[in-house]
Amino acid sequence: MSKAASFHSLKEKPVLITGGASGIGKAMVEAFARQGSKTAFLDLDGEAGEKLAADLREETGSMVVFARCDLTDIEALRESIAELAKETGAFEALINNAANDTRHDWRDVTPEYWDDRVAVNLRHFFFAIQAVAPGMIEAGGGSIVNLGSVSWMLAQGGMPCYTSSKSAVQGMTRSFARDLGPHGIRVNTLVPGWVMTERQLALWVDEAGERQMDEQMCLKGRVQPEDIANAALFFAADESSMCSAQSLIVDGGWV
């Protein structure tokens, strides 16, 4: 049975999710579509995105629209957001989710690789906010959720460009919360712990990792993509109407 709460305010709400074709983003697309939101999402993976959108339209009857887009291309990002908004109406919630945690040794990082990692993990968050904020201002409010990470809080090494970007997300949230707050726009960071996505299970979750989770997390069990999606529903819904400039950590009690 689904653990998702039902938020009436999400029904028909135009919501945009980046990186929605797999992992946590996919769980969010599913969760918003099941709330009856007008759900739009972007991803590099065109095939998976088209299939997810079609499956969810059939399952939920909600408007679910997808555009293939490389978020490191800011002009493409702007155009895709404008195209999707023609179908859904101006976005009232934005979930900045897409990122890539490929490991890298600090010794090997070139200026080009640094720029590339920041473009994948941070830059598009800013430009997506810049693209949707005018519509939210016109509507008198909105909610923006930026995906952070516990990795830098835990002083995790092995991917300094990723962890630097993820810690910067927190600063971006608080800065935009101040600038957009007078327009009724809330901006928060949603901070996942180690979430059992397909990619994590395929690449990084090994025996040592399982042991680490058993030892470090207060709660038994594992954080699933749906646990993060549920928190995103809350932040996007009117029920969190006085929450802004905050971080919510969903990590089973690790940090």
Ligand SMILES: NC(=O)c1ccc[n+]([C@@H]2O[C@H](COP(=O)([O-])OP(=O)(O)OC[C@H]3O[C@@H](n4cnc5c(N)ncnc54)[C@H](O)[C@@H]3O)[C@@H](O)[C@H]2O)c1
């Ligand atoms: N999974 C975890 O354990 C974990 C932990 C902490 C934080 N997070 C954060 O949660 C968010 C989602 O992570 P995830 O684990 O679901 O990732 P994932 O790799 O499973 O999925 C990311 C999605 O984003 C898309 N994407 C990546 N680069 C893109 C680009 N340039 N343009 C368009 N789409 C692109 C991918 O195609 C993919 O569908 C990220 O912000 C990540 O940093 C995840």
